Amino acid sequence: MARWSPWRRRRATEYREEREAATPPPRQRPFWPWLLLLLLLVLGAIGASWYLANRDETVEAEKVPDVVGLQRETAETRLKDRDFEAEVKRIVSSKPAGTVVTQRPEPGTLYGKRGIVVLAVARDPLRTEVPDVSGLPVGRALARLRAADLQPRAQDVPSREPKGIVLRQLPEAGTEVPKNSPAIVVVSRGPNLATVPQVVGLTVGAATSQITRAGFRSRVARVPSAEPEGTVVAQTPTGGGRALRGTVIRINVSIGPGGGTTTVVTTATSPGSQATVPDIVGQDEATARGTLEGAGFSVQVVARPTSDPNEDGIVLEQRPPGGSRAASGSTVTIFVGKIR
Numbered sequence: 001m002a003r004w005s006p007w008r009r010r011r012a013t014e015y016r017e018e019r020e021a022a023t024p025p026p027r028q029r030p031f032w033p034w035l036l037l038l039l040l041l042v043l044g045a046i047g048a049s050w051y052l053a054n055r056d057e058t059v060e061a062e063k064v065p066d067v068v069g070l071q072r073e074t075a076e077t078r079l080k081d082r083d084f085e086a087e088v089k090r091i092v093s094s095k096p097a098g099t100v101v102t103q104r105p106e107p108g109t110l111y112g113k114r115g116i117v118v119l120a121v122a123r124d125p126l127r128t129e130v131p132d133v134s135g136l137p138v139g140r141a142l143a144r145l146r147a148a149d150l151q152p153r154a155q156d157v158p159s160r161e162p163k164g165i166v167l168r169q170l171p172e173a174g175t176e177v178p179k180n181s182p183a184i185v186v187v188s189r190g191p192n193l194a195t196v197p198q199v200v201g202l203t204v205g206a207a208t209s210q211i212t213r214a215g216f217r218s219r220v221a222r223v224p225s226a227e228p229e230g231t232v233v234a235q236t237p238t239g240g241g242r243a244l245r246g247t248v249i250r251i252n253v254s255i256g257p258g259g260g261t262t263t264v265v266t267t268a269t270s271p272g273s274q275a276t277v278p279d280i281v282g283q284d285e286a287t288a289r290g291t292l293e294g295a296g297f298s299v300q301v302v303a304r305p306t307s308d309p310n311e312d313g314i315v316l317e318q319r320p321p322g323g324s325r326a327a328s329g330s331t332v333t334i335f336v337g338k339i340r
Contacts, residue, residue, distance in 0.1 A: 064117060066107030067100050072121050075100045083113040090129050090176070093122035123176065130183065132173035133166050138187045141166045149179040156189040157286045158245075163190030170312045171339075186284060186313070191244055198239025199232050204253045207232045212296060215245035225254035246293065277332060279322020281315050285336045288315045298331040303338040311337035 062082050067075035076086045093101050102120040105111050123129065128149045133141035138154050145152035159167060170184040171177055194215045199207035204220060211218045225233045234252040237243055278295050280288035289299045304316055317335040320326050 060113045061110050062113055064103070064105050064107055064109045064111045067119065068103055068107070070100050072098050072100060072119070075119055079117050084111070085114065085116045087116050087118045088121050089118060090123040091120045092125050095122040097122055097124040126179060127176050128179050130169070130171050130173055130175045130177060133169055133185060134173070136166050138164050138166060138185065141169075141185050145183050145185070150177070150183040151180055152183040152185060154185050154187045155284055156187045157284055158190070158192030159188035159286075160191055161188040163188055184312075193242045194245050196237055196239050196241050196243050196249060199251060200235055200239065202232050204230050204232060204251070207251055211249050211251075216243070217246060217248045219248050219250045221250060221252050222255045223252045224257055225252075226257060227254040229254055229256045273328050274325045275328045277318075277320050277322055277324050277326050279318075280334065281318055281322065283315050284313050285315065285334070288334055292332050292334075296328045297326070298329065300331050300333045302333060302335050304335040305340045306337040307340055308337070312339045313337065
């Protein structure tokens, strides 16, 4: 048997390597078609969900009726019959007052049911609509009312709201009134604070009298103490600070050494004592009530019809009259104007 020489073995090895190098590796399939397919599936699912969620809105639509030229009440009724809601905006126009001048959306527009149709309605050029100024600072409120051709004035009352904020207005927002009509804004005076009197060391009678005159109420707690019986030995809140009028001030009154603790509520003044009735005619109801209650009286309010906007919410009469004497804790009746 013939034997291979080293030279032939080397040539055979080189030939195999050349054939292996000439054979290309298998091609890999691209991955992007699978990503495109996945994206199409996701978009299809989103589109189906949106259609199912909004199917009712797209189906329940109606053409907006033509209401231009109609009176406001008739136009609103016609829109309501088609399941639309009307929002009215007053404008100055040569058309008769109350006539619909324009509408939005325009007539014939396919519009979702329960949608809002804005109506521009002509108003009397000699009248104006009262703007809403509740909650505004008094300066901005007055400026807005003057811009609406009204004659505003501010009336301040005690309130827990910040000072200078409009609490309410007369006439009410949205009301149509003649131009240059008066308009009242009730403005917060801020919390009705007073200085708490220092009554420690006084007798219980003197202490409750001072507390009442300062506009507060008192609560007496009788406690054992080395101080003489009937002497105020402590108070809460302490004297010298500021607090809302009508706040209850607790005073601890000595019953002498030993014994338990008894708490009683005292009235503003001694039972059966007389006090001067404050004159509150011309004040608004809230101010009048605070004034009378601060003087130790109860208040009964009776509405009195009036056609004058300047008298709305204002005390027109009181019984007993201001300056007279009445029993502390008795009832003062105030007659407050109310627009008919």
